[in-house]
Structure formats: C-alpha cells, structure tokens
Amino acid sequence: MERRGKTLQTEILWTAPALALLIGYLLGSIPFGIILTRLGGAGDLRSIGSGNIGATNVLRTGRKGLAAATLLLDLLKxxxxxxxxxxxxxxxGPLAGVGAFVGHCYPVWLRFRGGKGVATLMGIVVALHWPVGLVYAAVWLGLLATIRISAVAGMAAAISAPLAAALFGRFxxxxxxxxxxxxxxxxxGENIERLLAGTEPRIGDGGDGVDTGADTTTGAEIRQHD
Structure with missing residues (x-):
C-alpha cells in the first residue's frame, strides 16, 4: 500500500510539469499571423516577405492593423x-512559458517552422515577473525607435531578460x-550574418515592404524578427 502511494505521488509529480509544457506548447503554436492575414484577405503569410509568421512580416502586407493584432496576440499567448x-x-508557470516559446518557434502545425519568439517571450516575461517585463519592453521599444533595426532590438531585449531577472533577485x-x-x-542567425555584412535593413527604409506592399519584398531582401 505504501509503495502504491509513492507511485501515485511520483505520477502526480511528473504529470503537472508535463501538462504545463504541453498546454504552453499548444497555445504558443497557434499561428496568429497566418490566421489573421488569411481572414483579412492578405493571402498566405508564408509566401510574403521573409515567409516568417510574426508581426514584422505581417507588416509587409501593408496591413498595420493586422500586424498590431498579431503582435498583441503573440504576446498574449x-x-x-x-x-x-x-x-x-x-x-x-515557467515551464508553460518554455512550452509557449518553443511552440511559437517550432509549431507542429507548420512543420516546425515558426517565428523568432520576441513578442511571445515578452508576454512570458511580463507574466512571470512584470518588472523584468518592463525592462524587456523598454529595451525592445527603445531600440526600435532609435536604431530602427528590428533584429537588434529583439535580440537585445531577449538578452536583457535574464540580466533584469538577476537584478530584481529572481534567480x-x-x-x-x-x-x-x-x-x-x-x-x-541570418540577421546576424547581414548585420556583420552591413546589409541588414532598417524599419522604414523601403525594403521592409510596408509602403510598397508584399509583392516587392522577397525573403532574400529582408528577414526581420517575428
């Protein structure tokens, strides 16, 4: 009887983490960018711009409202x-966050080809410890507004998260x-190669597809964080 009780406790101990990862993954794998662009009549997002499924690529359709909605929903998931x-x-909760992030980057529904996780990670960080989330948002938005290189802003924001967590004592x-x-x-990775080559475009420089529409922007020209 005692052995059976220990077995049950062990099963419960492993069930919660496994379900946390699974629920997080399933929520994170919802491709809101693809869903919204199709519902909005903008076509298949994977054939537009960089082919990525996040808000930056949605912006290349010229539909700023859809891009904003994608950003918000990716954050909220x-x-x-x-x-x-x-x-x-x-x-x-942290395990669910890991699951959601992996789900966004590697969704099973899209043959594991997803986004780059910057917006989803922001939502995770805000939910885990909002002061760290504020630092993340400040770094991300601040760099977007100043240097206007989406990939740099996204990577810098991601790096700021563990540093801010340590600063606030969330070891x-x-x-x-x-x-x-x-x-x-x-x-x-591809953005880093272009940054080193000096060819990574800035937001609003014409190569981002926002003003001219998706037909003039190819994946070879730009692949920002989504």
Whole structure:
C-alpha cells in the first residue's frame, strides 16, 4: 500500500510539469499571423516577405492593423500560457512559458517552422515577473525607435531578460530566460550574418515592404524578427 502511494505521488509529480509544457506548447503554436492575414484577405503569410509568421512580416502586407493584432496576440499567448498554468498548478508557470516559446518557434502545425519568439517571450516575461517585463519592453521599444533595426532590438531585449531577472533577485528565472535568449539569437542567425555584412535593413527604409506592399519584398531582401 505504501509503495502504491509513492507511485501515485511520483505520477502526480511528473504529470503537472508535463501538462504545463504541453498546454504552453499548444497555445504558443497557434499561428496568429497566418490566421489573421488569411481572414483579412492578405493571402498566405508564408509566401510574403521573409515567409516568417510574426508581426514584422505581417507588416509587409501593408496591413498595420493586422500586424498590431498579431503582435498583441503573440504576446498574449505567451502570457496566457504562463498565467493559466500557474492558476492550475502553482509553480509550473515557467515551464508553460518554455512550452509557449518553443511552440511559437517550432509549431507542429507548420512543420516546425515558426517565428523568432520576441513578442511571445515578452508576454512570458511580463507574466512571470512584470518588472523584468518592463525592462524587456523598454529595451525592445527603445531600440526600435532609435536604431530602427528590428533584429537588434529583439535580440537585445531577449538578452536583457535574464540580466533584469538577476537584478530584481529572481534567480529562479535566470537560467530559463538565458536559454530562451540564446534561442532567440539562434533564430536570428541570418540577421546576424547581414548585420556583420552591413546589409541588414532598417524599419522604414523601403525594403521592409510596408509602403510598397508584399509583392516587392522577397525573403532574400529582408528577414526581420517575428
């Protein structure tokens, strides 16, 4: 009887983390960019611009409202995953965040070809510890407004998350946020190559497809963070 009780406790111990990851992954894998552009009559987002599924590529359709909605929903699915799981199983919110981030970057529905996770990571960070989220948002938006290079802003914001977590004493989040920041940088590999070559475009320089529409922007010209 005692052995059976220990077995049951072990099963419960592993069930909550597994479900947290699964729920997070399923929420994170919802491709809002593709859904909104199709519903809005803008076509298949994967055949536009960089082919990425995030808000930056939606912006290349010239539909700023759809881009803003994509950004918001990608942020909310990260935050929602953390908050939902934390409500169901206190203490498992960070695992749900990891699941949501991986789901956005590698959605099973799209053959594991997703976005770069910057907006989703912001939602995760805000839900886990909002002061860290404020730092993330300030770095991201501040660099977008000044240097206007989307990839740099996204990578810098991601790097700021584990540093801010340590600054605010949330050492329990540092390793997780560091791992996710490294994945963000990994997903920006092509952007880094263009940055080193001096060919990475700035937002609003004409190559971003916002003013001229998606037909004039190819994946070879630009692949910003989404």
């Amino acid at each position: 990260g935050a929602g995953a953390v908050l939902l799981v934390a409500h169901l199983w206190p203490g498992e 329990d989040l540092v390793l997780m946020l560091l791992a996710l920041a490294l994945l963000v940088i990994w997903k920006h």
